């Protein structure tokens with residue numbers, strides 16, 4: 022098991038290139054199951070969630086050919102099974118997309134209830150409601166069992182009771198090969214929703230309105246294949262922006278879509294970070310003190326919940342008191358206990374965190390408890406004086422491509438250390 026060892030307290034300088042979006046990739050790769058042909062997908066991030074999806078697809082009978090570090094060819098013409106193994110599917114939250122894709126193409130799916138990051142109850146009732154509206158019979162337990170009599174879903178009008186990224190994408194996948202028209206109202210509008218729609222359209226689907234409240238899908242008989250490039254990762258870019266805010270310095274963040282960054286940039290600007298927008302990059306600079314601000318996470322185009330731990334970490338170093346309100350998940354402050362080990366002053370009450378700025382953080386041993394919490398603790402370690410050792414970094418590797426290499430490229434003193442067995446036992450992580 023690896024740990025990150027960070028000698029912090031140094032500003033960051035240089036360039037960092039953002040990879041393809043994790044949350045787009047973990048939808049687009051299973052969506053390849055809908056395609057009766059070969060898809061070439063580019064700008065694929067090299068992260069463990071993606072590798073796991075390749076294994077799941079291969080197990081179902083897909084031919085996955087990795088062309089280079091960031092490009093893959095997936096051929097789903099000869100799928101043998103609609104039941105991925107429990108061992109693989111339960112390891113990843115986004116395995117729920119296998120239900121929409123398999124049900125849409127083959128009229129049946131049996132998929133283990135998803136795992137992944139745990140920050141509160143993560144129901145999938147809206148996904149199931151959508152599938153049922155399209156004529157599927159669905160039972161839930163350890164597995165989600167979905168099938169449609171006659172083998173083909175029927176288009177339907179579906180109103181999402183609340184804005185859900187996963188349910189919007191899953192219903193979209195199920196609907197592309199359905200008989201007739203599907204309308205999704207109160208749809209999520211995240212950049213990866215648009216990316217999935219663009220991917221499916223480039224394979225032969227007919228989806229309109231992705232990125233707005235209402236998505237309209239005309240079912241087609243077949244998706245035939247093509248080439249598609251995944252968008253850059255908004256959250257990865259935001260994480261490096263928050264790292265510059267916390268540690269100081271000047272970093273050129275390349276390969277981004279500036280419009281996707283507005284919701285994050287606007288908060289960092291309020292905090293005193295300087296941001297200069299270029300065509301597909303941002304120059305981020307922090308030399309003076311950070312100012313307190315209030316943040317509330319919301320569905321896009323609001324401030325993303327997946328950036329909440331990172332901005333809260335930067336706010337621990339801002340002058341004055343900031344209020345952070347989590348508007349999406351019930352329990353997304355588990356990392357605060359670890360941040361306090363470094364000297365942060367934060368009081369959590371339900372979905373609200375009151376962050377009292379401190380002059381400095383001090384390095385300490387800490388543990389990641391999920392993907393973005395892990396990223397936040399890396400940021401804290403970069404800003405803190407002294408040495409921080411971060412355990413359970415496999416969470417970070419689920420969603421950040423080569424975070425350590427990229428941070429070293431902008432001058433961070435961070436290394437990966439393999440913890441020998443006896444120390445693991447002493448540290449209680451065996």
Ligand code: UD1
Nearest residue numbers: 044115142143144145146147148185186187188326349350
């Ligand atoms: C996705 C992201 C996750 C991000 C979240 C919100 C992936 C793999 N994960 O998760 O990183 O934090 O969007 O931007 O892309 N809900 C229901 N019933 C449902 C579905 C959701 O009540 O059937 C609720 C959830 O409990 C939550 C809210 O809706 O409170 C939003 O969840 P959702 O947008 O669905 O998150 P995910 O798609 O699971």
